[in-house]
């Protein structure tokens with residue numbers, strides 16, 4: 001199927017509700033990973049553009065600004081309106097996502113709806129955060145007020161650009177903050193289209209600003225900016241550490257980080273082997289393996305290991321990889337050349353270290369960044385592919401004997417984002433859920449995101465939680481006001 005012929009309208013920086021070129025005049029190419037062709041040249045924001053965006057966001061947050069004086073129900077209405085417009089533009093946003101991420105068109109369109117749903121979730125929170133009152137000695141009473149943290153910088157990745165945008169904007173807007181967002185350099189087009197909807201929805205100028213550009217320039221300018229009060233980041237551990245350093249060295253801005261994972265999924269002997277294999281295959285290959293919670297370490301009980309592997313291999317062989325615009329395609333390319341080479345590098349490392357390549361392991365053609373669904377067995381806990389995040393369609397299968405042993409091994413990682421267990425035994429499931437060091441644990445399901453429930457990582461998988469009340473707290477300061485209720489004068 002040929003790519004739908006669409007005009008890419010929004011390629012500039014969005015500040016104060018207007019699209020403007022980069023101050024440097026520079027642009028950078030956005031590449032279609034399915035055919036390596038340039039989709040669009042986009043304005044390349046850097047420090048000067050971040051300065052302008054932060055100034056706009058600061059002005060929009062000024063004490064008597066329209067945004068600050070707006071009733072919570074007014075903010076709520078704007079968030080709902082934006083969600084409606086995103087849904088209205090599902091077709092074009094889905095196409096942009098498919099073009100720049102390489103995600104199959106069906107999933108791309110679903111992500112648009114998920115983004116709208118995620119925003120609506122926070123439309124409901126605008127008037128649902130509360131302070132407390134405290135007993136104080138004498139005539140005093142203390143109370144707390146929750147107030148927006150101010151100008152927030154948000155730096156997002158390329159693997160779910162619209163969902164990540166919505167997860168970041170929703171709580172910030174519900175809290176009453178103003179925003180400077182930097183999308184990933186591989187995937188700015190969806191975010192820029194949504195920026196055009198910000199104006200249409202009626203947000204005051206400067207409340208939401210979007211600056212496309214590179215991480216080491218535009219991204220670094222956000223994390224070191226003296227007028228940014230909080231930075232929220234999703235991406236790699238290495239960059240997360242740089243952002244924390246920059247935040248500490250500048251103005252001690254608040255930092256929340258959603259980073260990578262090496263998530264274990266335990267398949268017990270009492271669980272249906274076929275269902276388990278289908279689940280493990282689908283969740284490791286979804287979005288070409290480029291999902292932070294992907295179950296990249298599957299521990300299978302030794303008694304069902306061989307039967308499980310046979311089914312997993314059959315699944316991998318049957319998977320349809322190709323042009324993401326073809327409706328029956330299940331897997332598109334890796335997002336860019338760097339990620340493609342990185343994943344192939346891990347596959348080579350696995351072979352070299354003696355893991356058994358059961359299926360896959362090769363690039364597909366040379367027109368785009370496609371990689372075969374890949375399964376390794378005989379993986380030992382000390383191998384590179386067992387320890388590091390591959391971020392590709394590569395499943396590592398491990399054998400285990402006892403729950404005690406597998407809990408120990410599953411926890412033997414620097415990450416702690418997610419984990420799962422497939423079992424009919426409630427005691428095993430609860431024991432595992434209690435013992436595992438991970439921010440999300442899924443029992444007899446996987447990647448089941450609940451927007452009301454907190455999401456985030458233990459250990460080096462991050463700091464802070466997103467979604468629901470927990471996500472909102474990241475964007476609020478707590479002020480204590482103590483009052484003398486019977487002043488003598």
Ligand code: NAD
Pocket residue numbers: 155156157158159182183184185213214215216218219220223234235236237239240242243258259260261291292389390391
């Ligand atoms: P990355 O961390 O380099 O990029 C994510 C975002 O950070 C992008 O917007 C990028 O421009 C920005 N950035 C890069 N350097 C920066 C800096 N010095 N200061 C501020 N911002 C900066 O991720 P990547 O290179 O695109 O992917 C590499 C790895 O990151 C993946 O293999 C995976 O492990 C991880 N990753 C995780 C997630 C997740 O959902 N947790 C998403 C994408 C990537």
